[in-house]
Amino acid sequence: MSKAPSPMSWRRGDNIAGRPWRGRVRDYDLFKELVIGVVVVGLLVVGLSAVFSSPDDPGVTLKSWATVAPSDFIATATAELGGTSDTAAYGQPYSATPDATQKLGFIDLQALSGVRIPIDTANDFVLTPLKTLPTPPPALAIWSAATAQEQTKWTTDYATALAAVTNGDPAQVAPGDYGPVPALTGALLTMAGSGNLDGVLQSGGQPYNLNYTPTILFLGDGTYFAGLADAAHLTGDQWGVMNETGNTPGQSWLWLFSLSYQIPPFNSSPNADILVVAVMVGLSLLLTLLPFIPGLRSVPRKIPVYRLIWKDYYRNR
Amino acid sequence: MSTVKEPTPATDPDVAGTSAHTWTGKSRGWFLNHLPPDKLLPEDQPSYVASWAYVLGMGAVAGLVFVIASGFVLALNGPQWYHVSSFGHFVNSMHLWSVELFFMFLVVHLWIKFWMAAWRGGRILTWITGMVSFLVSVVTAFTGYLLQTNFDSQWIAFQAKDALNAVGVGAWFNVANVGQIFMWHIALLPLAVGAVVALRVLLVRAHGVVPPLDAAETDTQLRETTPPKLARGRINHE
Numbered sequence: 001m002s003k004a005p006s007p008m009s010w011r012r013g014d015n016i017a018g019r020p021w022r023g024r025v026r027d028y029d030l031f032k033e034l035v036i037g038v039v040v041v042g043l044l045v046v047g048l049s050a051v052f053s054s055p056d057d058p059g060v061t062l063k064s065w066a067t068v069a070p071s072d073f074i075a076t077a078t079a080e081l082g083g084t085s086d087t088a089a090y091g092q093p094y095s096a097t098p099d100a101t102q103k104l105g106f107i108d109l110q111a112l113s114g115v116r117i118p119i120d121t122a123n124d125f126v127l128t129p130l131k132t133l134p135t136p137p138p139a140l141a142i143w144s145a146a147t148a149q150e151q152t153k154w155t156t157d158y159a160t161a162l163a164a165v166t167n168g169d170p171a172q173v174a175p176g177d178y179g180p181v182p183a184l185t186g187a188l189l190t191m192a193g194s195g196n197l198d199g200v201l202q203s204g205g206q207p208y209n210l211n212y213t214p215t216i217l218f219l220g221d222g223t224y225f226a227g228l229a230d231a232a233h234l235t236g237d238q239w240g241v242m243n244e245t246g247n248t249p250g251q252s253w254l255w256l257f258s259l260s261y262q263i264p265p266f267n268s269s270p271n272a273d274i275l276v277v278a279v280m281v282g283l284s285l286l287l288t289l290l291p292f293i294p295g296l297r298s299v300p301r302k303i304p305v306y307r308l309i310w311k312d313y314y315r316n317r
Numbered sequence: 318m319s320t321v322k323e324p325t326p327a328t329d330p331d332v333a334g335t336s337a338h339t340w341t342g343k344s345r346g347w348f349l350n351h352l353p354p355d356k357l358l359p360e361d362q363p364s365y366v367a368s369w370a371y372v373l374g375m376g377a378v379a380g381l382v383f384v385i386a387s388g389f390v391l392a393l394n395g396p397q398w399y400h401v402s403s404f405g406h407f408v409n410s411m412h413l414w415s416v417e418l419f420f421m422f423l424v425v426h427l428w429i430k431f432w433m434a435a436w437r438g439g440r441i442l443t444w445i446t447g448m449v450s451f452l453v454s455v456v457t458a459f460t461g462y463l464l465q466t467n468f469d470s471q472w473i474a475f476q477a478k479d480a481l482n483a484v485g486v487g488a489w490f491n492v493a494n495v496g497q498i499f500m501w502h503i504a505l506l507p508l509a510v511g512a513v514v515a516l517r518v519l520l521v522r523a524h525g526v527v528p529p530l531d532a533a534e535t536d537t538q539l540r541e542t543t544p545p546k547l548a549r550g551r552i553n554h555e
Contacts, residue, residue, distance in 0.1 A: 007530070012439025016528050019438075023534075025361040037372070037379035044418060045383050049410035056400060056409075057468040093488045102483040109485035116488030210496030212474070217493070220475040229472045236476060244462075245469045248413070251462060253420050253455060273483035288448040291436035301530055305432035310529040313365045317533070 010291040055246040066192035069224040071168035076222035077185040080121040082155025085221040088121040102274040129200045137187040139180030154179035373426035380419030387412040446517040460502035
């Protein structure tokens with residue numbers, strides 16, 4: 001004799017939930033409900049669009065960055081040249097930097113994915129764009145002829161000197177042996193200020209290119225881009241994942257994802273992203289498979305919200 | 318040489334009581350058995366299907382209609398259009414607000430289905446497709462935010478790359494590659510959302526609406542309310 005399934009089970013048993021309904025019925029017009037739904041929601045959509053519109057803050061360009069925050073641009077270009085920027089040290093999929101990836105215990109999916117979008121920040125962000133100028137700066141030849149040791153010393157010393165002066169102003173940097181670095185970063189600043197660098201960096205030498213990865217990464221290595229995001233309450237510690245510019249609601253359905261980044265252990269973990277994603281995947285699976293889990297699937301019976309939903313039914317019973 | 322086969326009572330699938338012998342005929346039989354026309358397009362529902370809670374699912378479907386319609390207009394004109402056209406900006410606003418309403422209806426609908434324990438009585442796939450439709454919709458909406466081609470999309474691309482790279486999918490789902498994300502947003506993911514939502518609607522029709530918890534076998538014990546449908550002889554004898 002087979003055991004009858006629990007009333008909260010997903011299995012189709014010989015009970016009222018598993019059998020066709022034999023009681024009274026009420027009129028129901030599926031198409032009429034659909035039409036009414038479309039009309040009502042349509043009015044809401046048009047009304048909300050007319051009243052609240054939608055935000056469209058213009059994007060940031062390398063030109064605007066170079067114009068508004070030249071010191072930050074120079075400091076970032078120096079870090080790209082020296083291979084010390086966030087992108088240069090990121091790891092997969094941009095580089096093979098050792099021990100840079102996020103891990104879930106012993107699982108390292110980031111490293112497993114490989115260097116699929118290789119980026120050499122010195123060449124891709126600084127040197128190659130400068131070579132496209134009608135008159136490339138002579139400092140390029142000096143840089144190319146130098147040893148890796150010399151290049152590292154020049155960029156390190158120049159980055160230290162920039163950090164030592166007010167607002168990182170290159171004009172106030174103490175005299176020193178920085179090799180061709182000031183000339184290279186200065187030439188890149190001029191190139192960016194003219195708007196030329198945006199096109200060169202984004203196009204990658206191709207007439208068609210919709211891939212903005214180099215531009216986004218270069219922008220993100222500086223502080224100007226993040227500062228704008230902070231002012232627009234979009235950064236991670238401002239629950240930015242679910243925000244939109246202005247007062248328009250953003251992806252509010254990501255509230256739990258955003259919340260996870262604010263609390264321990266995620267908010268201080270170097271593996272925060274992989275941990276949060278793992279927790280979200282786990283919770284999504286738990287909710288999807290909840291009907292298979294005894295105890296959890298009985299929660300709706302223990303907290304009788306269903307009596308509110310079927311209020312008429314229980315009132316008339 | 319072809320021959321004409323005369324239908325016989327034993328081979329003609331249209332003859333009552335016989336089974337179909339082709340894949341097509343067997344498929345038709347399966348569909349008619351699981352989803353007969355009166356279940357697919359019903360004119361009545363059990364008496365307990367009388368609550369505002371049932372409106373939300375239809376609200377989500379209606380929201381999706383406007384998401385697709387406004388997205389279609391935006392796609393035809395390209396991702397830059399709404400920056401330079403006031404009508405385009407309005408269509409973009411409709412796309413945004415229909416997405417907001419779609420999610421609002423969908424999330425409340427799914428929570429209500431949880432409190433109804435709507436997976437009971439063999440409705441497990443209905444529950445699972447509901448959850449999958451939510452999760453796929455989240456990814457689809459996310460790609461839409463990346464296609465705004467403005468400051469917000471630039472920043473979202475910069476921030477979101479870390480989570481995607483950390484799980485090893487950043488090269489195939491490169492949030493800074495507008496061409497790649499465009500394909501995800503207007504081709505691959507809408508197909509997934511449409512298929513899952515359509516499957517869910519068919520499953521709801523096939524299995525019927527889950528009865529209240531602790532419902533009696535019939536509702537003949539319910540007090541008469543006006544106007545009583547029973548008086549019109551509307552008793553379902555499935």
